[in-house]
Amino acid sequence: xxxxxxxxxxxxxxxxxxxxxxxxxxxxxxxxxxxxxxxxxxxxxxxxxxxxxxxxxxxxxxxxxxxxxxxxxxxxxxxxxxxxxxxxxxxxxxxxxxxxxxxxxxxxxxxxxxxxxxxxxxxxxxxxxxxxxxxxxxxxxxxxxxxxxxxxxxxxxxxxxxxxxxxxxxxxxxxxxxxxxxxxxxxxxxxxxxxxxxxxxxxxxxxxxxxxxxxxxxxxxxxxxxxxxxxxxxxxxxxxxxxxxxxxxxxxxxxxxxxxxxxxxxxxxxxxxxxxxxxxxxxxxxxxxxxxxxxxxxxxxxxxxxxxxxxxxxxxxxxxxxxxxxxxxxxxxxxxxxxxxxxx
Numbered sequence: 001x002x003x004x005x006x007x008x009x010x011x012x013x014x015x016x017x018x019x020x021x022x023x024x025x026x027x028x029x030x031x032x033x034x035x036x037x038x039x040x041x042x043x044x045x046x047x048x049x050x051x052x053x054x055x056x057x058x059x060x061x062x063x064x065x066x067x068x069x070x071x072x073x074x075x076x077x078x079x080x081x082x083x084x085x086x087x088x089x090x091x092x093x094x095x096x097x098x099x100x101x102x103x104x105x106x107x108x109x110x111x112x113x114x115x116x117x118x119x120x121x122x123x124x125x126x127x128x129x130x131x132x133x134x135x136x137x138x139x140x141x142x143x144x145x146x147x148x149x150x151x152x153x154x155x156x157x158x159x160x161x162x163x164x165x166x167x168x169x170x171x172x173x174x175x176x177x178x179x180x181x182x183x184x185x186x187x188x189x190x191x192x193x194x195x196x197x198x199x200x201x202x203x204x205x206x207x208x209x210x211x212x213x214x215x216x217x218x219x220x221x222x223x224x225x226x227x228x229x230x231x232x233x234x235x236x237x238x239x240x241x242x243x244x245x246x247x248x249x250x251x252x253x254x255x256x257x258x259x260x261x262x263x264x265x266x267x268x269x270x271x272x273x274x275x276x277x278x279x280x281x282x283x284x285x286x287x288x289x290x291x292x293x294x295x296x297x298x299x300x301x302x303x304x305x306x307x308x309x310x311x312x313x314x315x316x317x318x319x320x321x322x323x324x325x326x327x328x329x330x331x332x333x334x335x336x337x338x339x340x341x342x343x344x
Contacts, residue, residue, distance in 0.1 A: 002033045003300055004094040005052060007066040008040030008073070008105030012124050013281035014137035014289035015066040018100055020057040021293025027054055030301050035092050040071040040101070041108060044085045045078065049092065061286060064141075064279045075108060082115055089117070096300045100124050102136075103325055106308060110321040113306040120299045121308035121321050122292050126277060129173035132324030133310035137289040142169065142276040143179045149272055150184030150216060157214035163205055163259055163267035167252030169276050170220030173330045176276070178339060181218035188215065188343050190255075192222035193331045201255070202262045204344045209265060219251055291316050 005022060007015050019036075026032035036052035037043025050056075050068065060067055075081030089097065096118040099109040102125035109119045123130045128139035146168050157164045166186070168176045174191025181189035187208050190196045201217070208215040252269035260267040281289065288311060295309045295316040308324035310317055 001030070001095045001300070002035060002093045003297070004035045004037055004044065004089065004092065004097040005068065006037040006040060006043050006097070006099055007068045007070050007124070008099065008101035008108070009070060009124070010072075010102070010126070011065045011070055011277055012126055012138035013064045013141040013277070013279065014285040015068075015070075015100060015124060016057075016060040016063045017281065017286050017289035018122055018124075018137070018293040018296070019052075019067065020060050021290045022098055022297045023052060023054065023057045025294050026297045026300070030297070032297070032300075035094055036068050039069040040073050040105065041075050041085070042071050042073040043068075044088045044097075045073065045075055045081060046084075047088045047091070061290075062280050064277075064281060072104065074104065076111060082112065085112065086115070086117065096120065096305065098122065098296050098300065102127070103130065103328070106130075106321060106325045110306075110325055113321055118300075118303075118305040119321070120296050120305060121324065122296050123308055123310060123324060126176065127170055127173050128175040129328045129330065130324060131327045131329040132308055132319045134313065135288065135311050137281070137285040137292065138277075139175065140284040140288075141279070141282045142176050143183065144282055145276050145279070146176060146180035146218075146272055147183045149270070149275075150180060150186060150218065153216060153270060154185070157216055160266070161209075161214055163215050163217065163256065163263075163265055165217045165219060165252045165256045165259070165267060165269045167219050167221055167269060167271045167273075169272070171222040172328055174220040174223070174336075175331060177218050177220040177223075178331055178335065182339055182342075184216070184218070186216045186218040187213075188217040189336075189339050190217065190219040190223040191331055191336065192220055192224070194333075194336055195224055195226040197226050198255075198258055198262070202259055205259055205263055205265060207344045217255065219255060221251060223251055 100122040126142040256267040
């Protein structure tokens, strides 16, 4: 059997671990051959391939990013996109495809499966917002990077008696903000799931200063004030990618400005941005990504297509692709309420 492999969407620590596991088990146990598709769905759209075998995956386990490259290409936004993909797969002699990605990439995989393409999905997103799996790889790394940044910012906040607002990723789900904020001892955590009242935020800031401490605020990029819209990123605001997503960002600066104006306290914003995506994956993400890869190629061997591998408890299971991407997994009210006890 000849198997195609691609990685789509944002890069993510752990992708290379999946690729390595897929290839090593596929070659070593099943005798499969592999074709690497470059830059997400652009690869099978334009026939851009690379060699993918044991030699190519040697030593990539601890590397961040993806050796295959990635993009946010949406073949369903391109005339004749599906036909071009199926033609490329046939021309390359590819019998099955392993697609790694988040909501958008796996959404495309779901629709291709409906068109008769043999696809197995691997869930990937640092936002941890896919409903079909308990955790996605990349999330733990992002949380640890954000936590370390918060740890370092505490000393600057205290030394200068200023408010520091830390903006982390999270378009629709506040998992990174919640986990890193709790782990880093943030005084306020703001997430997309619960619009915030700027007056309440300022009251908490002033209360913190009365205790002779400087506050750290962690805010997800998709957080928004009550009766307000999410902040878009500067000149890029209003521009949409091929999946219809607006580029978010700027809520940290906006929040710091409002706090300074309303309280008279000096406030600064720190935007972690793509730092959260980069670098070597944590042990947990290497473990999870490797297991996902091993189970994904087993699903291919079993001829079980149209599925996504997922973590349920400590077990790796298969769920329909349509289930894995049907809804976003967001922070529920009870979990946020736990964090609120520590605000101020």
